[in-house]
Amino acid sequence: MLIHALGPLRITADGAQVHVGGRRTKIVLAVLTLEANWVVNIDRLVDAVWGNSPPASARTQIRICVSGMRRVFAAAGEPDLIETHPSGYCLRLSRSDLDATVFxxxxxxxRSLAGTGRLAEAVLELRGALSLWTGPALAGLAGPAVESGARRLEETRLRAIEERIRLEMELGRHRDLIGELAELAAAHPYREHLHAQLMLALYRSHRTAESLAVYRSIRSTLVEELGIEPGPELSELEQAILLGLQTVEVC
Incomplete structure (x- = not known):
């Protein structure tokens, strides 16, 4: 059985979709999944589902959700995944039971492959990891607890993308990356490292004017919307490009 959090929350068993329940049950499962192998206080689950306005029956309804999940897991051959503790519940998962930990x-x-100089193999491994994503993490579920966990997962995805792009540029594939980087920079207008990578890919492709235009664009965005100047990575990269240095890098 596999719990999928890298996209809409779902469960599969032997490749087949398993119906886990409605929105309330999915929120409880999402919080337990985000805190897998740790006890989650029942009050936290109540807060995740209802916020500051829980009904009088909130704790009972949480227990009903957990009982329903236990039946689903038992039917999928995993009857003991949820443990009951005095303060709440714990979802026991091995690393292969959750797509986020597989990722x-x-x-x-x-990273180990890259550390030994096997860059092409590292890129393939990263591409395989990123292929596990089927959409935004825990897509369709709302609430501070779920959204906070989803943001953490999304950050790991972006870091993996940036790492793959860095390795591919080391392999000389900068021209092939420009389109993807332009889309990523547009989708993440404040993420300076992605803009630096786009600038570098353009510069190495002998498109210096476009590279500097990327800097001017993000600087304008940061100054006008956030009131800050670009950080050292971007500003130093711009200066290196203006000086026409032959060796220009980003971390």
Missing amino acids: EDQVDRA
Whole structure:
């Protein structure tokens, strides 16, 4: 059985979709999944589902959700995944039971490969890890607890993308990356590192004017919308490009 959090929350068993329940149950499962192998206080689950306005029956309804999940897991051959503790519940998962930890392990393998100079293999491993994503993390579920966890997962995805792009540029594939980087920079207008990578890919492709235009664009965005100047990575990269240095890098 596999719990999928890298996209809409779902469960599969032997490749088949398993119906987990409605919105309330999915929120409880999402919070337990985000805190897998840790006890989650029942009050936290109540807050995740209802916020500051829980009904009098909130704790009972949480227990009903958990009972329903237990039946689903038992039917999928995993009857003991949820443990009951005096203060709440714990979802016991191995690393292969959750796509988010499968993703983390593949990213770690990629870093090990890169560390030994096997860059092409590392890129393939990162591409495989990123292929596990089917959409925004926990898409369709709302609430501070779920959204906070989803943002953490999304950050790991962006870091893996940036790492793959860095390795591909080391392999001389900068021209092939320009389109993807332009889309990523547009989708993440405040993420300076992605803009630096786009500037570098353009500069190495002998498109210096476009590279500097990327700097001017993000600087304008940061100054006008946030009241800050670009950080050292972007400003130093711009200066290196203006000086026409032959060796220009980003971390």
